[in-house]
Amino acid sequence: MVAQDAHDDSHRHAVHAHAAPTSFIRKYIFSLDHKVIGLQYYFLALTAVFVGMFLSLLMRIHMVWPGAVLPLIGEIKPETYLSLLTMHGTIMVFFVLTTAPQGGFGNYFLPIQIGAPDMAFPVLNMLSFWTTFIAFVVILAAFFVTGGAPLHGWTGYAPLSALPSAGPGQQLGADLWITSIAIFCVASLMGALNFITTVLDLRAKGMTMMRMPLTVWSWFITAILGLLAFGVLLSAGILLLLDRNLGTSFYVPLVVVNGQIMGHKGGSPLLWQHLFWFFGHPEVYIAILPGMGVASQLLSTFSRKPIFGYKAMVYALMGIGFLGFMVWGHHMFMSGMSPYSAFAFSIMTMAIGVPSAIKTFNWLGTIRGGRVRFQTPMLYAIGFVSLFVSGGLSGPFLAQPVLDIPLHDTAFVVGHFHLIMGVAAIFGMFAGTYYWFPKMFGRMMDEKWGRVHFFLTLAGTYAIFMPMHYLGMAGQPRRYSQFTELAYLQHLIPLNKFITYAAILTISAQFIFVINLFWSMFKGPKASDNPWEATTLEWTTATPPPHDNFGGKTPVVYRGPYEYSVPGAPKDYVMQNDPATYPTH
Amino acid sequence: MATFSSTVTTTDPVVKDPKTGRGSGGTRPPVPGGGGGDRGGNGSSDHGERLRRTRLGLIVGLVASTMVFVSFTSVYVMRRGLPTLDDRTGGYVRDWLQVSLPTTLLLVNTFLLLLSSITVELARRQITRQAALAPVRSIPGVSIGKEPNFPWLGITVVLGLAFLTGQWMAWRELGNRGFYLATSPSSSMIYVLTGAHALHLAGGLLVLLYAGATALRHKAVEDRRIVVDVTAWYWHFMALVWLYIFALLEFVR
Numbered sequence: 001m002v003a004q005d006a007h008d009d010s011h012r013h014a015v016h017a018h019a020a021p022t023s024f025i026r027k028y029i030f031s032l033d034h035k036v037i038g039l040q041y042y043f044l045a046l047t048a049v050f051v052g053m054f055l056s057l058l059m060r061i062h063m064v065w066p067g068a069v070l071p072l073i074g075e076i077k078p079e080t081y082l083s084l085l086t087m088h089g090t091i092m093v094f095f096v097l098t099t100a101p102q103g104g105f106g107n108y109f110l111p112i113q114i115g116a117p118d119m120a121f122p123v124l125n126m127l128s129f130w131t132t133f134i135a136f137v138v139i140l141a142a143f144f145v146t147g148g149a150p151l152h153g154w155t156g157y158a159p160l161s162a163l164p165s166a167g168p169g170q171q172l173g174a175d176l177w178i179t180s181i182a183i184f185c186v187a188s189l190m191g192a193l194n195f196i197t198t199v200l201d202l203r204a205k206g207m208t209m210m211r212m213p214l215t216v217w218s219w220f221i222t223a224i225l226g227l228l229a230f231g232v233l234l235s236a237g238i239l240l241l242l243d244r245n246l247g248t249s250f251y252v253p254l255v256v257v258n259g260q261i262m263g264h265k266g267g268s269p270l271l272w273q274h275l276f277w278f279f280g281h282p283e284v285y286i287a288i289l290p291g292m293g294v295a296s297q298l299l300s301t302f303s304r305k306p307i308f309g310y311k312a313m314v315y316a317l318m319g320i321g322f323l324g325f326m327v328w329g330h331h332m333f334m335s336g337m338s339p340y341s342a343f344a345f346s347i348m349t350m351a352i353g354v355p356s357a358i359k360t361f362n363w364l365g366t367i368r369g370g371r372v373r374f375q376t377p378m379l380y381a382i383g384f385v386s387l388f389v390s391g392g393l394s395g396p397f398l399a400q401p402v403l404d405i406p407l408h409d410t411a412f413v414v415g416h417f418h419l420i421m422g423v424a425a426i427f428g429m430f431a432g433t434y435y436w437f438p439k440m441f442g443r444m445m446d447e448k449w450g451r452v453h454f455f456l457t458l459a460g461t462y463a464i465f466m467p468m469h470y471l472g473m474a475g476q477p478r479r480y481s482q483f484t485e486l487a488y489l490q491h492l493i494p495l496n497k498f499i500t501y502a503a504i505l506t507i508s509a510q511f512i513f514v515i516n517l518f519w520s521m522f523k524g525p526k527a528s529d530n531p532w533e534a535t536t537l538e539w540t541t542a543t544p545p546p547h548d549n550f551g552g553k554t555p556v557v558y559r560g561p562y563e564y565s566v567p568g569a570p571k572d573y574v575m576q577n578d579p580a581t582y583p584t585h
Numbered sequence: 586m587a588t589f590s591s592t593v594t595t596t597d598p599v600v601k602d603p604k605t606g607r608g609s610g611g612t613r614p615p616v617p618g619g620g621g622g623d624r625g626g627n628g629s630s631d632h633g634e635r636l637r638r639t640r641l642g643l644i645v646g647l648v649a650s651t652m653v654f655v656s657f658t659s660v661y662v663m664r665r666g667l668p669t670l671d672d673r674t675g676g677y678v679r680d681w682l683q684v685s686l687p688t689t690l691l692l693v694n695t696f697l698l699l700l701s702s703i704t705v706e707l708a709r710r711q712i713t714r715q716a717a718l719a720p721v722r723s724i725p726g727v728s729i730g731k732e733p734n735f736p737w738l739g740i741t742v743v744l745g746l747a748f749l750t751g752q753w754m755a756w757r758e759l760g761n762r763g764f765y766l767a768t769s770p771s772s773s774m775i776y777v778l779t780g781a782h783a784l785h786l787a788g789g790l791l792v793l794l795y796a797g798a799t800a801l802r803h804k805a806v807e808d809r810r811i812v813v814d815v816t817a818w819y820w821h822f823m824a825l826v827w828l829y830i831f832a833l834l835e836f837v838r
Contacts (some may be wrong), residue, residue: 120638189649197642227645231652239660239777247767249680250660254670266669266680266770274663275656 038108089154101290115204158251218293291428303370376450391420412472438527460506
């Protein structure tokens with residue numbers, strides 16, 4: 001009855017543009033295969049996340065032991081602290097949160113999940129990765145130039161970012177930073193173009209838009225956000241470079257630095273903020289939407305139930321994406337904007353609570369009453385929901401201008417955005433890694449160590465970021481290199497030390513993951529083609545998938561992506577390419 | 586398609602209401618045209634599909650390009666309205682200088698660009714015809730007469746280069762009138778907008794040159810057709826962008 005993959009004769013074979021390459025360089029380095037490119041993105045992000053994590057470790061150590069002399073690094077000076085802050089934020093946001101969920105998993109699984117043999121434009125795909133790689137090299141170079149890395153934070157606020165004389169890292173370091181971001185924008189635009197075209201044009205027969213897995217929907221919406229947002233950052237960055245190097249005055253007003261009048265006048269630092277956050281807020285969703293897609297996919301699969309409200313999930317994704325472009329001003333309540341604008345931005349921001357709540361309740365509805373399999377990917381998907389709720393609930397606080405103004409420059413905001421944007425998105429990546437590892441490498445990851453890693457990471461990240469809300473309400477400022485001498489913060493030092501210990505523990509726990517990842521790649525037990533008994537198309541093909549994904553057979557799709565526990569079906573899941581119909585009871 | 590539907594009917598008894606779980610879409614008959622249909626993978630031998638896909642990619646790419654010009658426009662408008670602190674008097678003044686544009690030169694450039702838009706369209710139509718007739722021509726013994734092969738592509742490249750030269754002359758003229766990049770935010774924006782546009786056009790020129798070079802290397806006419814077609818649409822779009830920029834600079838001083 002189940003006639004999977006039986007349609008290869010009835011359809012014209014997909015002709016793959018490029019035959020499977022044989023040389024090492026064409027196969028693994030300058031590969032056109034979306035799967036290899038996906039892995040390249042993934043490992044780039046894995047490298048970047050360790051760099052970023054190391055920087056945060058240095059920051060945490062410096063915060064509680066300001067005078068400490070570290071081996072090889074020495075004492076961290078205040079300007080070094082600001083460099084660490086800037087580079088941690090930039091590397092994490094661009095090269096981890098933007099790169100792995102979209103470039104990594106999206107590249108690998110989007111074409112397979114829609115039944116395509118590759119991305120629409122494979123050469124562009126390769127260029128996109130290598131451009132990202134160059135951007136990463138350029139930003140790392142900022143550490144090693146005269147003056148070191150920039151101090152202006154990942155937001156690059158002018159005039160600090162626009163004046164080379166503003167600090168040691170603001171010379172060549174800042175130029176490299178802006179150049180790297182501009183290159184990254186170009187790479188992301190190429191990637192977004194590819195994703196959108198692929199989804200619109202390369203779906204297999206029967207794969208209607210409303211039969212796409214929610215992962216594909218989330219990558220698609222993310223690509224649209226990237227397409228609209230990165231061009232704005234690119235333009236803003238070009239103008240910033242002109243301000244810095246060619247004497248224009250877009251962002252710099254008449255300023256005096258060290259008693260010296262700079263050549264600029266009339267520019268507006270707020271102009272930069274508007275342009276930056278017009279990109280910056282959608283960027284938050286670029287980071288988190290793929291995680292939402294993975295969570296939806298996994299909660300359904302491991303609860304053995306259809307996703308609760310598939311259409312609502314799709315429309316909620318669209319709603320979040322749309323509203324994401326309307327709310328950039330809520331990052332700028334401190335700028336002295338008109339209270340009327342602030343009110344509008346505030347209302348729009350709280351409106352995002354509606355689609356977010358739809359998603360959250362649908363996730364809970366999906367688990368409810370299911371025969372839940374608590375395997376590592378599922379644990380991470382549940383962890384994602386938990387972090388999304390915990391981090392999201394402080395959002396409506398910060399959406400109020402009256403509350404945001406006292407909280408804005410405190411650790412409260414640090415706790416908020418790390419939980420929802422940082423850790424939740426990272427949990428989405430972990431979930432994706434544990435879930436798709438068997439398909440990518442043909443072996444299973446170790447389940448026991450996966451659980452240990454999950455519980456340590458969950459407890460650790462909550463221990464780091466939850467107390468920050470309290471610290472912020474108690475008035476601990478963020479971005480300060482040193483606050484241990486301030487009398488009113490003395491009683492908070494023990495809590496700060498606790499956070500640092502938790503950070504050390506959590507970072508150490510990540511080595512469990514890395515060892516598990518690489519050990520399982522070579523020594524893990526062999527995986528079957530569909531170890532999780534999931535329904536989407538990547539589980540219909542061989543493990544790991546052949547060069548053209550389906551071995552010359554074009555899949556035909558007959559049903560939605562989440563058909564679990566279908567009454568009358570022989571198993572508790574029905575694959576998307578299963579043409580059978582089942583009598584309902 | 587016939588085998589496709591027979592697969593469905595032979596599987597199981599017909600189900601009255603094949604809805605299954607909540608929101609999962611249920612079991613419905615396959616929707617033949619719903620997904621990508623019969624489309625092969627990338628690089629499928631069907632040129633029509635590849636042309637359509639590349640055009641779609643172009644449209645998506647032009648959205649990104651548009652966002653760049655939209656950002657510059659919003660900077661233009663916002664920066665234009667900003668007062669600045671005068672360090673001598675301590676009062677607020679407007680530092681947005683009225684730039685006297687070399688309008689005549691720019692009108693000549695506009696004419697050249699619009700002319701190149703026409704020639705690139707003629708090139709596109711010519712190669713479309715050639716691509717359509719290529720299969721017929723390949724039949725042995727069939728002769729369909731001589732197909733015109735006018736160098737519209739080369740003329741477009743010359744006109745495009747003439748436009749870029751004209752823009753460079755306009756920049757020189759602005760410099761002669763005392764308006765450099767950093768003179769005033771108005772002159773900065775003129776250089777930024779025209780520069781971004783010139784870069785876009787230069788990219789288009791490179792692709793046209795590539796199409797010409799592949800013609801010399803006897804690449805299949807269908808492949809060249811895709812390149813020329815997409816670049817032609819890109820070229821038209823850039824002509825529109827230029828008209829927009831010119832209007833902005835001329836009327837929103």
